[in-house]
Amino acid sequence: MASALGRRLVACLLNISEARQRGLVEKVAQAAITDDHGIRRKGTTVLNIFSDYDYNRSVITIVASIELIKEAVLSACEQACSLIDMNEHEGIHPCLGAVDLIPLYPLGEEVDLKDCGREAQALAAALIERVLGTSAFFFGWADVPIRRGLAQRRKEIGWSRKVLNIAAIQPDIGPQPTRQYGLTGVGASPYVMNCNVTIDTQDLVLGRGVAAAIRESSPGGIQGVQVMALPHEGAIEIACNVESVLEGPPSDLAADMEPWPAFNIGGQNFYHAPASLITARVTELAGRHGVATKGTALVGFTPLECKGLAEMALSQDIGEFWKMLHSVRM
Structure with a gap:
């Protein structure tokens, strides 16, 4: 049923x-x-x-x-x-x-x-x-x-x-x-997911730099990711819309990275970046400035x-x- x-x-x-x-x-x-x-x-x-x-x-x-x-x-x-x-x-x-x-x-x-x-x-x-x-x-x-x-x-x-x-x-x-x-x-x-990563700073300029670096339209950005940096509960939230895309994940992903989940629409496979990849990239970028991440929230499913x-x-x-x-x- x-x-x-x-x-x-x-x-x-x-x-x-x-x-x-x-x-x-x-x-x-x-x-x-x-x-x-x-x-x-x-x-x-x-x-x-x-x-x-x-x-x-x-x-x-x-x-x-x-x-x-x-x-x-x-x-x-x-x-x-x-x-x-x-x-x-x-x-x-x-x-x-x-x-x-x-x-x-x-x-x-x-x-x-x-x-x-x-x-x-x-x-x-x-x-x-x-x-x-x-x-x-x-x-x-x-x-x-x-x-x-x-x-x-x-x-x-x-x-x-x-x-x-x-x-x-x-x-x-x-x-x-x-x-x-x-x-x-x-x-x-x-389908579009919402994945938000909080970094432990109130520096909005730094947050916007991190957001820009992972945005799909940026060189080296993550495919399907649209992102903003916003003040949130005394820190900065890197708020991501994670769009599902037709093309598969990049071929140069590290071997230990989580595979991109796939689902089918009308006989075509769509993929979306996993939250683990977004978190890892934000952690790396913020860490270059001595800033740690506080956590990741997947809004919904x-x-x-x-x-x-x-x-x-x-x-x-x-x-x-x-x-x-x-x-x-x-």
């Missing part, structure tokens, strides 16, 4: 701009697994909730079949927009919207990136109809026909700027963005973990799977 369930699965790692009110975040998660009448939405599960106080940002991992994912995510987005006002938001992490990011990732063998791209476009269209005043930009397979990646779209918009005139941004769909809701990124791509846990949760009809983890999964 679990295997059949897994063939049509899609994950959404919903990013919302709130982490300091736990009850609010859980209301958003609950909305994904209950309908308008408060009845349990079958075939949908919330695997994890990761909230960061300093960033004031939460990532909610919602998984359902391609046929059910849109309504589940839309309900969560409607709830988030009703509870979060960007006029009152404070946090270190860059953000544009109350619902900041809606990425769809194919998990099952019978779902491909084009399917998720179409579903992401439909989701954005439904959101601006249901929550008047919301607007969105597209990335990845939802950004037809260019397929610009999330990092490129954010750079074009000016996502990381400290001062950004949200009302001057031209959305891809919806009205001119308002300060209340901001702007939402909606897209589809191969690897693609294979996500699929396996979703199959288990759905086969047992567990919607609130995050409560079974007993604590935030790192």
